Amino acid sequence: MLQTSLPKAILNETASQFQQEMAFPFYENAMKKGLKLYREGFVYNAALLDDGLVQANVLDRQIYKPILDLTDLPQSHCECSSSYICPHIFALFFYLYANVGSVGELVRKWNIKRTSVAPKLPKASEVVQPSAxxxxxxxxxxxxxxxxxxxxxxxxxxxxxxxxxxxxxxxxxxxxxxxxxxxxxxxxxxxxxxxxxxxxxxxxxxxxxxxxxxxxxxxxxxxxxxxxxxxxxxxxxxxxxxxxxxxxxxxxxxxxxxxxxxxxxxxxxxxxxxxxxGETWCEKEQEALQKRQEESSFADECLLALAHLAFLRGRDEEVSALLKDVRVAAIPYVLHWMRELALAGQWTRMKTWWELCMNSINLLFASSHYYKAEVTRELLYLSERYTHATGDQKHNETILRALLPYSASQYSHFLMSSKQYKKWVDLHLIAGIEIEEIHRSFLTTIEKHDRSLLLPLYHRGVQKMIQAKNRPSYKQAVRYLKKLRTYYRALGRYDVWLVYREKLLEKTKRLRAFHEEMQKGKLLHD
Incomplete structure (x- = not known):
């Protein structure tokens, strides 16, 4: 058994570490529950890992796998994450200790020690009577x-x-x-x-x-x-x-x-x-920060603090000048100030901040994907609030374009709602979004407005399906080709369709299966 390979001296040392923790009432309930789990036989499959670590299964509301560090108790952990010494770690220790001593005697010793000399931090009133x-x-x-x-x-x-x-x-x-x-x-x-x-x-x-x-x-x-x-x-x-x-x-x-x-x-x-x-406090703090900036290595901290004081005083141009000397990405701090302006409804003042924000965005794209996506969500939320309050749609489009590709979904909806269909198609072409991934209702809307705009999407779809070189993709390519034929006929450009079809047939003359699908789709002869 695992317990026989653990010396009594090591387990006694671990017990001493537990006893120190039991000086705090915080762990009393965890200890009681762990004792109950151990006595009911819910600890099993204990295994000795490297460096004095022991792991076991403990059945509670589910099966947990606590890891007990016998030599350094604070490094122990459990997936339940309830506290650093949870009931499952107590249960595992009792399971191990039972082979070298009485668990009941150990718990009684802890309780006596805790009630007689319970070390604790003094309360504030026990040290010196506080003064204001x-x-x-x-x-x-x-x-x-x-x-x-x-x-x-x-x-x-x-x-x-x-x-x-x-x-x-x-x-x-x-x-x-x-x-x-x-x-x-x-x-x-x-x-x-x-x-x-x-x-x-x-x-x-x-x-x-x-x-x-x-x-x-x-x-x-x-x-x-x-x-x-x-x-x-x-x-x-x-x-x-x-x-x-x-x-x-x-x-x-x-x-x-x-x-x-x-x-x-x-x-x-x-x-x-x-x-x-008030202005007085800002002036005093500015003087102290400028002095500290000259004599310390915390230059960025001083500059950002000075920028915040300038923001509180409404000196936005001064904020911009200070941020130019900051060596870290300014976008998190710019976002904070913009949130403050949005909460206060200072839309006129916020308008001047978008330029500063756009200048900071360039640094954003050197960050991680997760951070860029997070900042994009925040900026788009602020932009939405600003646009709703001011009606400035031009500004909204500028932000959406600057944040591509992370704003692609929002920009797509914006272009569709503002009926900028040509830009909408260009966006999908640049983003590499295939036509089969686009909701049919969007295609129908553009088709009613100007079906010629959709021709590039269908041409690219045909090319992608042919390159896949399998029978199902050829069938899909034929469906796209039928749509193209319909569009060219409706646009009065059927001659263009015929030239395109002949070039496609010549280019794919070795793809017999594709030609068979075109024959089935009645696309070879008009």
């Missing part, structure tokens, strides 16, 4: 973080999970504030946690599967900050002294790490939109 000072708040956050690091390692895969779901909630407990001060305190707690996230996640940027996990965790936490910022909407602003203190710590978000730049800029923008209203 951002500086004091940040000192308190740093104190909590130092204690947090005594129990968790920044190199662990699940460190982001612990930051978001253990550390951050601990900062919000027992804070003796209400109203605007409480909302500002919560926002700064979120910003501090965000800075630790991007700072810790930078080391995982070059490891693909870990990078995606950290990006997802940080993106989710940006949503938390967005909710905190939303709490300031339509509410009185914090007092000037708190705001003045806040600027420094909000600015620090820009420089928290060299990774996750788009998210750092996004958070900075959100907080400025929510907190700082």
């Amino acid at each position: 000072s951002v500086h004091d708040w940040v000192k308190r956050f740093e104190h909590f973080y130092d204690q947090f690091l005594q129990n968790y390692r920044t190199i662990d895969y699940w460190f982001a999970h612990h930051l978001c779901y253990r550390f951050f909630p601990s900062l919000l407990e027992g804070v003796p504030y209400a109203g605007i001060e409480k909302r500002l305190y919560d926002l700064h707690a979120a910003l501090f946690t965000f800075c630790r996230l991007v700072e810790s996640g930078e080391q995982f940027q070059r490891i693909s599967y870990q990078r995606s996990f950290w990006e997802s965790a940080i993106s989710d936490f940006v949503g938390v900050i967005h909710n905190k910022c939303s709490s300031f909407l339509n509410k009185p602003a914090p007092n000037a002294s708190l705001l003045d203190e806040s600027r420094k710590y909000v600015r620090n978000v820009l420089f928290a790490s060299e990774g996750f730049m788009a998210m750092r800029i996004r958070v900075y923008q959100m907080v400025w939109n929510a907190l700082f209203r």
Whole structure:
């Protein structure tokens, strides 16, 4: 059996790691469910993998395959994704431990240890009585973080999970504030946690599967900050002294790490939109950013932050000038500002932004297919809203053309609805869309308007079917040829049809099966 190949010393060491985690009530229910699954015999087919990893089947609502890392518990994982130590990982460990010791005694030991000396992060009210000072708040956050690091390692895969779901909630407990001060305190707690996230996640940027996990965790936490910022909407602003203190710590978000730049800029923008209203704040921040730009390696961050301040002040030409010096793709930030204008219904101002947007599109096509498709959807949504509000169809067509081929479907519908049938046919020819893939209703509409426009599509269809060199494709080619004959006759150009038919027969004289199909279709002699 697998269990006999696992030394007791290794399992006892793993049990110690579990015991440290059991200091937190978060895992009590997972442990109880895992114990139940083990005792009911729902763990089977355990196998030892490389590097101290064990995998097994655990029957719950379905069959899960948890992987337990015996030497480094935080690296364990399960497809259920409920938490980093889920019930299935507990069940697998109990299954293994039962061969070297009593599972019941082990669980009782965990429970006694947890009730007697339960290590936990202190509540905010247990450290220093808070004062309405951002500086004091940040000192308190740093104190909590130092204690947090005594129990968790920044190199662990699940460190982001612990930051978001253990550390951050601990900062919000027992804070003796209400109203605007409480909302500002919560926002700064979120910003501090965000800075630790991007700072810790930078080391995982070059490891693909870990990078995606950290990006997802940080993106989710940006949503938390967005909710905190939303709490300031339509509410009185914090007092000037708190705001003045806040600027420094909000600015620090820009420089928290060299990774996750788009998210750092996004958070900075959100907080400025929510907190700082008025020309005075922008002037002070502009001065601080310009000074930092000259003495740091975060030039792009400073330029994009300055561009956002210019946007807030309505200085769109200044935004354009600043973006010219930015070394990264500007399209995500341009999209953000355009969304802001659309939400505010500033259509006249938005008109001047389309040119800036079109200049940024050129950089877009050096990106991945997924990103290009995502940006295309966003731009087309904004264009639709703008066109609906202003009636500017010319602008809409310009955007649709610029985004080809990613906008081909939308451009096709636009051309059809605006009765630009020649352009519609040209689009399908350029895109390589075959006539059998086109909905019949579109062809009927164009046929009623000017059937000559469809001739190139049918000629190309004939050529494609002949090149396939099989009997079904020859039959399809004959159907297209009959349509061509009908069109040429109706257009009074039957002589052109006869010349085309003779050249086609000469070109395909070795394709006996094709000629047989033409004979069956009564196309050889008129």
